[in-house]
Amino acid sequence: MATIKDIARIAGVGLGTVSRALNGEPNIRPDTRDRILETARRLHYRPNESARRLARREFSSATVGIVIPVVSHPFYFEILRGIYFALNESDKNLLVFNLGRYEELVVEHISKENLAGIIVVSAGISPESKNLLSALGTPVAYIDRYEKDAACFRIDNTLGGNLAAKYLAGAGCRSIVYLGEESPSQQQDERLGGFRDTLKAAGIPLREKFIYVDDKTAYEAVGEMLKEEPFDGIFCFCDRLAYGARSAIQESGLPVRVIGYDDAPASQYLGLSSVRQPAFEIGYEGGIYISAAAAPGDKSDRVFQPEVVDRGS
Template identity: 40%
Template sequence: MAVTIKDIAKQSGFGVGTVSRVLNGSPMVKNETRERVMQIARELNYRPNKVAKMLVTGRFSQSTIGIVLPKITHRFSMEIVSGIYTKLNEFGYNLLVFNIGKKREEVFEHIRYSHFSGLLVLLGPLREDEELMLKSENAHFVYLDYHDKNENSIFYNNHLGGGLAARYLIDKKCRNIMLVGDRAKTVQREERFRGFKDKLTEERIELFAEEYIEADEKAAYRLTKKVIKAGRADGIFFYSDDLALGGLRAKREMQSGIRIIGYDDIEAAGFLDLSTVRQNAHTLGKLGAQTIVEILKSEKSIHESRPVYKCLKPELIDRGS
């Protein structure tokens, strides 16, 4: 016999109205109440009635795509979201953003009981239990800027992009080359830097220095000033434009000839004439939105669908920095 909201209310000690608000994601509930109700729902293996759910929510969830973002976001990810919004708006879908922080489990519990049409997952992998939960609910999802050959994935080739950044500095006659990354160890960072180092090795150039700092423009500014004062490095590859913009500011303030290249080609990079490796975030977001909508329109179950796997090529943008 199916577990009902009344069963959860009886075991938790809360009223039916309170339990209903918790399961429908209402913010008008105390955290301790939410945690208790969700715990009982899990213990009883509660599955909401989808018909009743649609009557309560006005089918909002059924026309909504969710976006899952990591705890730390930067301008590149915001431009992806902008692309997603633009395309989903054309298709008539709603958009709801989930920022994963300390309450990751709570976020996925909300996703589980909300019955969204689909999810777009940015920059990083889901945990195994999260993937299994989504598949058990037949919830389609697409990774953006991350790849898994067994799952829907749309991403840029970071290894190739790292090689393009190295090629830029080599062509500018740099020989004491350093790279600067943020301290978050991600698949994107590892692939990008491996491509950069592979290209240097191919050209028989030894990496001069490697630094990892906070993902902060000011930290990059301070480091670059220190590097310029030391007077040895003649080229720097920054993991992202967010960092490179700090380095560019230091370069110009100190009137240095050091070469700088970033990665992403965020909007500000064009305004400030920063050389970079372009991976068009807006295009990536629009492509992700179009892909999830096409998957949903196919009406195939998650087990019948063949994974979409698209690898996009980045592009070198030389602005002379």
């Protein structure tokens, strides 16, 4: 049976582009859409019945549990779409658990389900919860984070920070700020580590500020920083922070370069430069891994490369 990976290879596009074309989404060139749809027709690509079974809530051992911090965030939603496409091609359902602040309840719920596999997205669950999941004897994969002794599908965030630093330094910035989230995370540690090391090697000073992830908070924080000590470049932990930061910079009238992280859909319309993460691809590959009945305890570690999308901001 043909898969979206086959369509992407023959049409010469990425997995995310194929999924957008098949879903009829607007943000794709007409000629590219036509090429993808024609390729799908030639390969006799057909989605299977899993979506209909999911709608009827007919769960079984063909169901994979997805633990995710929040579904509404564009990055997590793209990962979830990738997982869905992979499971759909393997005739499996997905059952989504929104982690939120209820880790113990979520893990307890998962332990009562008859699941074919479990995918944990981004969330830094406790060692106790990780051990409980491992003890179920069900294949477990982690997406967007590294876990020792587990299968992982993750972004090279250190490289992402390195690329952001090179983008700003290459634009002539010599007084640079990092705007991050106040809550610690593996992803931020890696991004900031790559960013710091690259700027240090170039002899460029760095100021760091950590705030609650919200565009309004970023707007206020950057506005104050510009009044205290102007700078000419800023790297934000995520695009949402960059939106607020850029608004404050535009109001100030100062020539400050901005780069975000994620390349969320809105960034292309706002003209924001960003480090793009292949979210759909890592979700898809993680879903394929679980669908292939991977052995519990497998330690596969797939690392995906980010890239800078330069929109001149």
